[in-house]
Amino acid sequence: MGIKIFYFSATGNSLQIARNIEEELENCVIQSMATCIPNKPVGGLGESIGFIFPVYFNGLPRLVKGFVEKLAISPNTYCFAIADSGGTRSNSLGMMDDILISKGVRLSFADEIKMPGNYIISHNSPNLTEVERLITDASIRTKRIAKAIFNCELQPVKQKAKLWSEIINHRFLYKNAHKLDEKFTATDKCVGCGLCAKVCPVNNIKIENQRPCWQHTCEQCLACIHWCPCEAIEYGRNTIGRTRYRNPNVKVEDIIRSCGGME
Structure with a gap:
């Protein structure tokens, strides 16, 4: 089974998660969503496709949304997604699932990982002790997630605060x-x-x-x-x-x- 992970990372949190999963799984490769979109369909029977990204304003970053909307995904693909944030309650995984459903696939496995928050426009970053604790906890959680992905476990999306997330995401990230x-x-x-x-x-x-x-x-x-x-x-x-x-x-x-x- 081949596994391809697409990630988006500005300060390194999502990249670390992607790397940790890559280390745990065989035949796994990672690619940044800030680079070129594959010109051929990805996935298919026996192949897994993953998305790892931060939460922006209770939803998907615009870059992530645009990348996934343009990505061609073969039917019968096991798709998974991991959203990382400082703990914001959001429906980012639900938004991802909605995009995939429009393509004829959906998230088979979805999970969230808490990482150090870094949107210093609205709040300060955590101190070094808290950063170390969060990253250690995230690494432990990532190992469990990697095992679940390897076994193709099912953990569907739980839609939450859907309307609120859509309003906040649009107002602060898309409007103006x-x-x-x-x-x-x-x-x-x-x-x-x-x-x-x-x-x-x-x-x-x-x-x-x-x-x-x-x-x-x-x-x-x-x-x-x-x-x-x-x-x-x-x-x-x-x-x-x-x-x-x-x-x-x-x-x-x-x-x-x-x-x-x-x-």
């Missing part, structure tokens, strides 16, 4: 999407290294006159803020003084590769 990056600024700490542009999964940042310029196609992943080596990027006054977060088991080079760079 072209304005989501208007509050980003680079302070005098910026040295013009261009790393923010390299870690952006949607190529939303261009470097002009040694300063980042946002192009109004923002995903709100905050990779630019968290990976800036000088902590020179702020989102209005919301992020001033707040701790940046990067998964301790993931390197910036991994994120750049997940965006299609460093080939």
